[in-house]
Amino acid sequence: DAKTTQPNSMESNEEEPVHLPCNHSTISGTDYIHWYRQLPSQGPEYVIHGLTSNVNNRMASLAIAEDRKSSTLILHRATLRDAAVYYCILRSSGGSNYKLTFGKGTLLTVNP
Amino acid sequence: EAQVTQNPRYLITVTGKKLTVTCSQNMNHEYMSWYRQDPGLGLRQIYYSMNVEVTDKGDVPEGYKVSRKEKRNFPLILESPSPNQTSLYFCASSLWSGKLFFGPGTRLTVL
Numbered sequence: 001d002a003k004t005t006q007p008n009s010m011e012s013n014e015e016e017p018v019h020l021p022c023n024h025s026t027i028s029g030t031d032y033i034h035w036y037r038q039l040p041s042q043g044p045e046y047v048i049h050g051l052t053s054n055v056n057n058r059m060a061s062l063a064i065a066e067d068r069k070s071s072t073l074i075l076h077r078a079t080l081r082d083a084a085v086y087y088c089i090l091r092s093s094g095g096s097n098y099k100l101t102f103g104k105g106t107l108l109t110v111n112p
Numbered sequence: 113e114a115q116v117t118q119n120p121r122y123l124i125t126v127t128g129k130k131l132t133v134t135c136s137q138n139m140n141h142e143y144m145s146w147y148r149q150d151p152g153l154g155l156r157q158i159y160y161s162m163n164v165e166v167t168d169k170g171d172v173p174e175g176y177k178v179s180r181k182e183k184r185n186f187p188l189i190l191e192s193p194s195p196n197q198t199s200l201y202f203c204a205s206s207l208w209s210g211k212l213f214f215g216p217g218t219r220l221t222v223l
Binding site: 032034036038042043044045046049085087091092093098099100101102103104105 | 152154155209215217
């Protein structure tokens, strides 16, 4: 299975940018990189996803390395509401293995 | 409103008493999946389904069954629940490899 590696925790200050890293050295050409976050006492929610090019949406930006073996989720101005566990996963768009491995994610703490 | 629903939201049961947790989506998604979440272990996939009558094991399938007779429903069945299946369960759906939509979760306690 294609696995990802993330730091267990990170800390940021409010209104500062946050860069959350993810390593996925065994990524295949048909794997999309997805990011989800889970706020306290809630189910996970979608943040962003991409294949090769960098992506932006209203929540965040996704920067994908040229070799695709790593990516970074960028929150441009962290707020207290961004405190959550962030998960980076790989989703296959081809082949026969559609199992998903979330791991433990990165717990982001935002200081006021 | 596009959503994934789960029922029940909370359930306390006893060891060995068969139970079913339902999951339903109204987005015509092909992919549906079940996860359990335990403290310190993150989200772990139990089973997934690529379409009607197509299911496969995730990372922790032991003690669970699923079925996909209709596209919108993907029930999780515990034939003989045990205390180690006490957990928070999430159902999710998506179009193929698109963004996952998660349900609100079911908190299960097995005594």
